[in-house]
Amino acid sequence: MTNAPDPDFAATTALRLIGPDPQNWVPDRKGVDHNVVLVGGGQTGSGLAFALRRAGVGKVSVIDSAKDEDRAGVWLTAARMNLLRTPKSLPGPELGVPALSFQSWYEARYGETAYAAIDRIPRLVWAQYLSWFRHFLKIDVRYRTRLVRIEPADGFFRLHLEIEGRPTVETTRKVVLGTGFTGNGGAYIPPVLSSLPKTLLSHTQDSIDFAALRGKTVAVVGAAAAAFDAAGVALENGAGSVHLFARRPSIASVPITRLRGYPGAYDNYRQLPDAIRWHQAIRFRRIGSTPTIDAIERAVAFPNFHLHLNAPWRETYVEDGQVVAQAAYGTFRFDYVIAGTGYFVDPSARPEIAGFADRILLWRDRYIPPADEQDPFLGSHPYLGEGHEYLEKAPGQAPYLRDIHVHNPAGFVSFGLPIGDVPSMRRDIPLVAARISRDLFLADVDKHEQRITGTMAADFPDDAYASAVWKPPG
Numbered sequence: 187m188t189n190a191p192d193p194d195f196a197a198t199t200a201l202r203l204i205g206p207d208p209q210n211w212v213p214d215r216k217g218v219d220h221n222v223v224l225v226g227g228g229q230t231g232s233g234l235a236f237a238l239r240r241a242g243v244g245k246v247s248v249i250d251s252a253k254d255e256d257r258a259g260v261w262l263t264a265a266r267m268n269l270l271r272t273p274k275s276l277p278g279p280e281l282g283v284p285a286l287s288f289q290s291w292y293e294a295r296y297g298e299t300a301y302a303a304i305d306r307i308p309r310l311v312w313a314q315y316l317s318w319f320r321h322f323l324k325i326d327v328r329y330r331t332r333l334v335r336i337e338p339a340d341g342f343f344r345l346h347l348e349i350e351g352r353p354t355v356e357t358t359r360k361v362v363l364g365t366g367f368t369g370n371g372g373a374y375i376p377p378v379l380s381s382l383p384k385t386l387l388s389h390t391q392d393s394i395d396f397a398a399l400r401g402k403t404v405a406v407v408g409a410a411a412a413a414f415d416a417a418g419v420a421l422e423n424g425a426g427s428v429h430l431f432a433r434r435p436s437i438a439s440v441p442i443t444r445l446r447g448y449p450g451a452y453d454n455y456r457q458l459p460d461a462i463r464w465h466q467a468i469r470f471r472r473i474g475s476t477p478t479i480d481a482i483e484r485a486v487a488f489p490n491f492h493l494h495l496n497a498p499w500r501e502t503y504v505e506d507g508q509v510v511a512q513a514a515y516g517t518f519r520f521d522y523v524i525a526g527t528g529y530f531v532d533p534s535a536r537p538e539i540a541g542f543a544d545r546i547l548l549w550r551d552r553y554i555p556p557a558d559e560q561d562p563f564l565g566s567h568p569y570l571g572e573g574h575e576y577l578e579k580a581p582g583q584a585p586y587l588r589d590i591h592v593h594n595p596a597g598f599v600s601f602g603l604p605i606g607d608v609p610s611m612r613r614d615i616p617l618v619a620a621r622i623s624r625d626l627f628l629a630d631v632d633k634h635e636q637r638i639t640g641t642m643a644a645d646f647p648d649d650a651y652a653s654a655v656w657k658p659p660g
């Protein structure tokens with residue numbers, strides 16, 4: 187009988203070859219529980235936990251408000267596409283250790299041919315890989331632990347948490363917000379939809395009971411990827427018909443952010459002048475976020491899918507339990523509406539940071555765009571520092587902001603692409619980990635000076651070479 191090969195063999199070997207994790211070198215602060223709290227246990231929190239461990243930064247805690255691993259992050263919740271939108275070959279959270287990569291994990295289970303045969307990574311398989319990554323590396327995520335409020339204290343933060351619903355306070359020196367799309371704002375519901383009752387309206391971010399839409403007439407408002415995904419799932423669940431409404435005359439099909447994806451532009455984007463970064467952000471806003479072709483095909487395959495172009499909604503009201511919508515060219519009635527209308531960014535809308543949100547430097551405080559490039563949506567994005575940290579609106583007013591690192595899509599204007607997604611992992615996880623390491627090191631410079639100038643035992647005695655020391659003749 188032959189033993190089945192161990193699919194973790196390469197990963198186990200790689201960990202052995204990169205050597206043991208360094209000891210925690212960060213001096214304890216009396217009364218402070220953690221050096222770093224990573225808020226959000228999705229791919230960002232997990233990747234950063236590994237990076238900080240390898241940097242010798244100990245006392246790192248990962249928390250997530252979700253009740254368990256399956257409910258955390260987007261992959262088994264708000265994301266509904268069959269395949270990831272991103273190419274399969276992008277590096278993920280493996281930090282340059284090939285045996286911890288998706289490809290290595292996949293090939294160890296299904297073989298090289300199977301990997302070569304997939305075009306993009308199936309979403310559910312990516313979720314399995316991330317789960318393996320967490321468990322294999324023993325990254326402990328504290329689920330059911332919600333950050334309610336960050337309270338700045340003297341050189342640290344008091345984190346007001348709810349653990350399994352119970353309020354408690356823990357302290358930390360650094361916080362990373364790996365909190366996803368809603369992490370600096372929330373799901374955006376346009377005013378025309380905002381008066382609809384919850385029983386008739388969901389945002390794509392919500393958990394939606396698609397089975398309940400069987401036989402129903404459904405409207406999807408918005409035409410980016412999440413909107414098409416929601417339409418596809420509604421149709422697969424037997425919706426009577428799905429009408430998708432786009433404001434533009436065609437569906438955005440030019441993924442311009444790929445133009446800035448080459449390493450020179452991507453790695454150094456933060457160094458570009460404000461005017462260039464703003465202009466690039468505006469270009470993206472105007473062209474729009476593109477759905478993938480398979481998301482479009484998934485919906486278009488159904489004869490009861492109808493696409494309305496150039497059809498912004500003007501007015502809605504409820505009549506006889508249905509939503510009546512006046513779109514650009516007609517009046518429609520729907521049993522249910524799904525808003526695929528994206529997310530807004532406004533730090534003051536997040537209870538975690540609302541107490542000091544008015545002190546956070548935003549793009550609108552920093553950069554005055556030309557008249558034809560005004561955009562309040564972009565203006566409300568935080569203007570982040572090089573280590574993704576918040577900066578102060580008025581220098582000296584809130585120095586603690588530099589110890590809160592934003593690792594979520596609110597970094598879009600500053601860094602050129604959404605932060606937290608797969609493409610961002612190669613650049614941003616090492617970058618934030620390095621900044622945290624640097625800050626913690628320099629904050630204790632006296633202790634480190636003592637430590638590096640201290641005495642230590644010799645590695646070998648002087649007599650190890652005494653017999654060979656040259657003695658001049660005479």
Ligand SMILES: Cc1cc2nc3c(=O)[nH]c(=O)nc-3n(C[C@H](O)[C@H](O)[C@H](O)COP(=O)(O)OP(=O)(O)OC[C@H]3O[C@@H](n4cnc5c(N)ncnc54)[C@H](O)[C@@H]3O)c2cc1C
Binds near residue numbers: 259264538593
């Ligand atoms: C519909 C959709 C499709 C996407 N498709 C792709 C794709 O194909 N490819 C790609 O690269 N990216 C995609 N993205 C972007 C995607 O969000 C990221 O790739 C990925 O989810 C980012 O991981 P994350 O860990 O940063 O954030 P998330 O996965 O969003 O996880 C954030 C976590 O933070 C937790 N949290 C939030 N607030 C708190 C709090 N106060 N206290 C404690 N915990 C908190 C949440 O419970 C959640 O688990 C998609 C996003 C969406 C919404």
